[in-house]
Amino acid sequence: MNKFYLPLMNDNIDKADVNSVIEFLSQDQIPKLTNGPKVVEFENEWGKWLGTKYNLFVNSGASANELTMLALAHIVGEGEIIVPPLTWISDISSVLFAGHKLVFVDVNFNNLSFDIDKLKSAITSETKAIFLTHVLGINGLTDELLEICEEKNILLIEDVCESHGTTYQGCKVGNFGFASNFSFYFAHHMSTIEGGMISTNNWEFYQVCRALRSHGMTREMTSDSMKISIAMDNPDLNPDFIFLRPAHNFRSTEINAVIGLSQLPKLDIKNKERVENFNYFLENLDKEKYITEINSHGNCNYAFIIILKDNDFTKRNNLERDLRNNGIEFRRGLSGGGNQMRQPFFKQTYNDFSNFANIEHIHNFSWYVGNYPGLEREKIDKLLEVLNGKG
Numbered sequence: 001m002n003k004f005y006l007p008l009m010n011d012n013i014d015k016a017d018v019n020s021v022i023e024f025l026s027q028d029q030i031p032k033l034t035n036g037p038k039v040v041e042f043e044n045e046w047g048k049w050l051g052t053k054y055n056l057f058v059n060s061g062a063s064a065n066e067l068t069m070l071a072l073a074h075i076v077g078e079g080e081i082i083v084p085p086l087t088w089i090s091d092i093s094s095v096l097f098a099g100h101k102l103v104f105v106d107v108n109f110n111n112l113s114f115d116i117d118k119l120k121s122a123i124t125s126e127t128k129a130i131f132l133t134h135v136l137g138i139n140g141l142t143d144e145l146l147e148i149c150e151e152k153n154i155l156l157i158e159d160v161c162e163s164h165g166t167t168y169q170g171c172k173v174g175n176f177g178f179a180s181n182f183s184f185y186f187a188h189h190m191s192t193i194e195g196g197m198i199s200t201n202n203w204e205f206y207q208v209c210r211a212l213r214s215h216g217m218t219r220e221m222t223s224d225s226m227k228i229s230i231a232m233d234n235p236d237l238n239p240d241f242i243f244l245r246p247a248h249n250f251r252s253t254e255i256n257a258v259i260g261l262s263q264l265p266k267l268d269i270k271n272k273e274r275v276e277n278f279n280y281f282l283e284n285l286d287k288e289k290y291i292t293e294i295n296s297h298g299n300c301n302y303a304f305i306i307i308l309k310d311n312d313f314t315k316r317n318n319l320e321r322d323l324r325n326n327g328i329e330f331r332r333g334l335s336g337g338g339n340q341m342r343q344p345f346f347k348q349t350y351n352d353f354s355n356f357a358n359i360e361h362i363h364n365f366s367w368y369v370g371n372y373p374g375l376e377r378e379k380i381d382k383l384l385e386v387l388n389g390k391g
């Protein structure tokens, strides 16, 4: 049996986090455990860490995506949302569930975000938002993209679910859009076991999200003027039970928030290790064999990014065999398994990928491999040895 093992992920939760939960639960008077003061405390601490005014803790990153798209539909109406085919599935499903129309735009190899020329030509009078994904800790923003949003008056939504701590021009991503989404899945940069956050500086959006987090109930809003105005528009309804629009229960619990409060102070230290690991990896990866011109400036890498240069299925299969034989776990296709337009439910909708050469290449010839705090340098060296063909 192969003794060497490089896992895809490593659980972030440590003994201190567990102890903080035990302590919390050991109070004489057991506190109410659903969404309460600990959730608010975690939201406030998160806001201090990220720099956003309003922050809403939810039960997953996918919930953050869905709530964001629902709130957007409520505020600006349903319309076209531009998404990359390189993203997690919830960035796609959230758009569909909220009644918007998906518009896919190919990505580029420099920052794994939108191909800017293609993005420009995809914008129409119906475009409501650009839903950008920062892929595996690589900053996906450019000045040009921000200028396009500003000039065309298009909202930018940042999916930062796999990029906590990534920066653009010295500022943490998640601060540039109208709203941003984070995930605290067990192996992400930080964890609440499961969980997510919506961050924004927009008061109205935040209020709508507060209602939609709890089935759409307007009594969850903290704006009296908004609550009163909705109640006055609906005099036949009990103000305690006014539902803004159909929604789910996206709330988390006090226990998850306690873990978040214990995890957050460790985030920057852990992120430093991720960055050091990734920069070392990228520097030493064979530049002849792999696409290494990824702009790693400001990265806060989630997992090592490997993109073969050649469109060569034999090379691909040999590499996968070598990774397997050497005990290295991997996933093909980077975030979400490559081209989302190829998923079974889209078979009738999308079948011409001629305008999607880059995601098609990523779909077939790329992988991610685990990078996490505590990962030993020898393991990175072994990975490089296998990838560079000296394994």
Ligand SMILES: Cc1ncc(COP(=O)(O)O)c(C=O)c1O
Pocket (backbone or CB within 6 Å): 060, 061, 062, 063, 065, 087, 088, 090, 091, 133, 159, 160, 161, 162, 183, 184, 185, 195, 196, 335
């Ligand atoms: C880019 C992106 N968006 C959304 C999600 C969904 O987050 P969660 O797993 O917490 O639902 C993920 C999860 O990995 C992700 O990587």
